[in-house]
Amino acid sequence: MTFSKPPIVEAIFHLVVERDSDFEREVLNEYAKYITQTFPIFNQEEKRFLKNEITVKLDDLDNITSSVTNILEGYKLSSNDRAKVIQANTSSFSFSKLHPYETWDIFYEEANKFWEKYVETTSATRVKRLSLRYLNRIMIPFEKKVIQLHDYIKVFPEVSDDLSMIISGYFMQISLASMTYQPSQAIVNQTVGSEEVGGTNGDSTFIPLIFDVEVFQDVDLDVRDSSINSIFVDNLRPFKNDIFFNSITEKSQEFFQ
Template sequence: MAHYNRAPIAEAVIDLQLGFEEQPTVTHLAKYAASLRDSFPQSQRINTFALAFAASNAGEISSNTASETLGVRLTSSKGDRILQLRRQGLSYSHMQPYSEWESFAEEMRPILENFVLEFKATSVNRLAVRYINRIVVPQGVELDTYLNLSPRLIGDVSADLQGYFMQLVLPQKDLGVEYTAIVNSGLEAAPDPKAMAVLLDIDVFCTKQLAMDSAAVWDVLYQLRERKNKIFEAAITDEVRRMIE
């Protein structure tokens, strides 16, 4: 893949779900996060909330809420890196401005190695590489000029497009039955009212279980990254290439 000097990458993510001798506790995760304060001074809990409703025989509706802390979200002082430490694994995000995969992966490598040692990870259960792109185009243009995947308007119902969202789930059978790509595309708010921000979110993942072998893990991650590049190139047109070269 060609290197683009103005790549439209808003966020790049490497995500790993791991198996452990004993699943990490939130307390242990928080203590470990505190040891990383020099690199990631901002910290907050990752919580999930659930709301359930039930109807009694008398027709009265009651509700119950439950919350669970899944881990800790850490942010660098510049806000350009985000590290999520979870009971199931970890993810590392490279925010704008994006540099390159090689340096991003090398940043992640010691983070992963230290996490594995600290929490005694024994296996990798899921690996993912996700790139969220925002491509800014003039308001009212034909999206087919920029993307090879875009919504088709229905006859003469309306010529104006104010918003859309579409998702493609694409098994990557040539890589193996464990490989899948999910491509999301849609419109987002743009800073300029005369422009549109087109979302192109590419998430490629593998559910093959691997032993906690660093070389094997990185071989798969590089494979996922290459497939992400192939999908990106297939999704954009030469017009976008000229914009970001």
Template sequence: MIMLKDYPILKKAPIAEALIDIRVKLPSDFDIKNLSSIYESIKDQYPEKQERVKSKVKIEPQAEEKVKASKLVIDGYRYVSSDKKQIMQARLDGFTFSRLHPYIKWEELRAEAYRLWQLYRDITSPESITRVAVRYINNLKIPMPIRDFSDYLTAPPTVPEGLPQGVSSFLTRTVIHEPSLGANAIITQALEQVVTDIAPVILDIDVFKLESKGIEEKNVWEIIEKLRHFKNKVFFSSITDNLKEIYK
């Protein structure tokens, strides 16, 4: 069970990107051009408009063989703030609001996401909400030299005994389930390349609730709040006191 708990405030929080994501099912006759109209309501704060494209593959019979024909189609739009720190995605499959470093208060992040979600919802009239998520991507800068990653990470990479113990890179991915929320967390840790006196470790925490039958909109933001607490529990359970001290 997730208990609401106070965690230490990290004044130098290592958050590279924070996202709130809501996936939806839209009416089959929804015209993607309507997503473009959101721009008129937000262009003062989000002046940069970008098309999102994806590859659409179609299998066509040709003689006795099947040929794959692909083309690029627009599946949504990205709206970027003047300072490049905030991004809204309005897509056929849902809505995402993200904040890049430096992080702002959760209350501010949530309020802006809610404001933009209302614009998206009013234009799209979703038939159902199928997934909600809170995702935080952290860039942990661990000082070198590192005696053991366990000094900083509670689930460090392990090397079998008898082998050289120096770790130059690693990637771990763990999925856990929280039954009291009916939610999952994907926890990814990665070290790619040591830069001078710093070992940059990515701690990516993607916490989400998936419901194919749909989530009532009146419950969405309460769920998001609970997912945030779950995310906090995962984060502070993943790092040691040594690492917390670096970011206080």
């Protein structure tokens, strides 16, 4: 099922990698240079962290030494319009596509292209985790200042009928294990944001319902193993779709047509 106005505000393709102990972190600079030179729309931001080591000798407590090391962690590469973001780190790679999201084929082809160049340039050896994460933002009409969640979503918190109260805000997290797409797992976060004004004439009131789905699978694969592609395409993507489409109502789907 596809929509002309999908509620996706960010889609993330993410892999955790494993390297040999003698990996030279500065090699990441070659990847960042390739991206910014080949795709001039990308800007480069270096990410580093400080490591502080303190040495104390028990037989000479007055002689305490310390050293601070500035260590390269990776690069954040963002397109000029901030719609595409690559995170090329020592232990992971991710590609994010922010609004507007087009299609899965376009998203995955582009993400995979940047991933394959990351493998080639930085000599990653093995993959330990594969994941897809989709952040959806569903704008719910709020004219009467009350939302009936069950009108828009099938998974939500409930308040006992014995309490004369309504939910005014919430954050809910659910961990799921797939029976169909084993051994994939999922984490679903759901919350509502603050009241917003919008609509054609800017005279309507909405509440954003955030539906955040991350599906992942822990693996131990060579970075060039063909099963990486099949896990993303035949396992993680349909698992993510099952969660999303079976969690929203037809009334919500009308917003995306």
